[in-house]
Amino acid sequence: MNFTEEQLKFVKELLYKIADDQLIIGHRNSEWTGMGPILEEDIAFSSIAQDKIGQSLQIYKILNELGEDDSDTIAFMRNANEFECCHLVEYPIGEYDFSLMRNFLFNHAEYLRFEMLADSSFEPIAKLARKIKGEIKYHIMHADTWLKQLGNASEESRNRLQETLNKTFNLAMGIFEPGNSEIELNEMKVFEGEKRLQTKWIETITPVLEKSKLKIPSADSWEPSYGGRKGEHSEYLQPLLNEMAEVFRIDPKAEW
Amino acid sequence: MALPENEEKEEVLEKDENWETYEVFHQKKRGDQHIHVGIVHAPNQEMALILAKETFGRRRQTANLWVVKSVNVIATEYEDQDVFETTPEKTYREASDYYCMDRIRKYQQEHGIADRKELRRQKQEQKEKVK
Secondary structure (H helix, E strand, O other), X not given: OOOOHHHXXXXXXHHHHHHHHHHHHHHHHHOOOOOOOOHHHHHHHHHHHHHHHHHHHHXXXXXXXXXXXXXXXHHHOOOHHHOOOOHHHHOOOOOXXXXXXXXXXXXXXXXXXXXXXXXXXXHHHHHHHHHOHHHHHHHHHHHHHHHHHHHOOOHHHHHHHHXXXXXXXXXXXXXXXXXXXXXXXXXXXXXXXXXXXXXHHHHHHHHHHXXXXXXXXXXXXXXOOOOHHHOOOOOOHHHHHHHHHHHHHHOOOOOO | OOOOEOOOOOEOOOOOOOOEEEEEEXXXXXXXXXXXXXXXXXXXXXXXXXXXHHHHHOOOOOOEEEEEEHHHOOOOOHXXXXXXXXXXXXXXXXXXXXXXXXXXXXXXXXXXXXXXXXXXXXXXXXXXXXX
8 A cells, every 4th residue: 555645635534434423323322321221232232332432443543643633632622514424323312213223224334334445455444344344243233133123023113113214214325425536445446435335235234124024215215315424414413522522622631 | 930010919011021031151262161141131032142242242252152041941949959969978979989090001001002191291301301
């Protein structure tokens, strides 16, 4: 890997959006800690939340090595318009069906993204992709098992999941908002691109949804929720950031 | 199994509303024995495994987990605990009561079979001499 300054800018853009997604969904999922439906699930969901935040930290560290601020500053000192996460991860946790569905849709995209990145010519991200594969694999197993359980449990649980899927789907499609440098990253063999990822994602989630008696909304109703990658966010992100960074911002130079 | 009751002796939970428990067995390394570590609540086996992974696998080295529905475990009764008591005079039931190593060594020597334990001992002696 011998990238020019210009090329590294493209890489950074990619890294920021991946890490921001992980940090924000991790923070959202952590809001269930102490309130999960049963103790064991509370532990599992909290643990998944910690994994996501840990993954974002690893990527912020790579960014730091590329000359960006240190990870705490990146995570806690930016405002919403400087974040590049997708809208899906910003939404409040809602009821458990929404949080489960969001996790299901997000985790599959994340797993496939890192599967693609495992062969990336940008070695630090390729290495990380191989390292966190097991973590995300469990996140998928967790989401798939819950979906199958609730999709096949009762009429009520299936209907609620289907309604949630309908409401969440366009938000999830926002994950694949094309970046400014899709072509360049592909040419540099860093990342194949969002379009390819989206195709793989649809192929992967369809059979799991079918096993859970759920249907993907028909293609003519698709209206991906774009804007997040450009710093345009829902009303929910800034309050989340204020809360997440509240303590850190009191004294950013404090030694922990 | 009786469901929890309130003061009016009515069952608080409807049947099937309460998840069953699963016994969790943890294996540290492949080849090790699975050791019982606790229980999880779950509606079925698959969910039990998923929940057991984080509850019992996240803070220790883990190669494998088993879950077994608690109701499928058959146990002895504590009132029958006396069946485990035994008179101590039956040394013929203990392995230590049998002397056979001299016969095994003799057989090994006659048939040219190396005594690995002896070889290890000699090797160790050699090492200590070198030191």
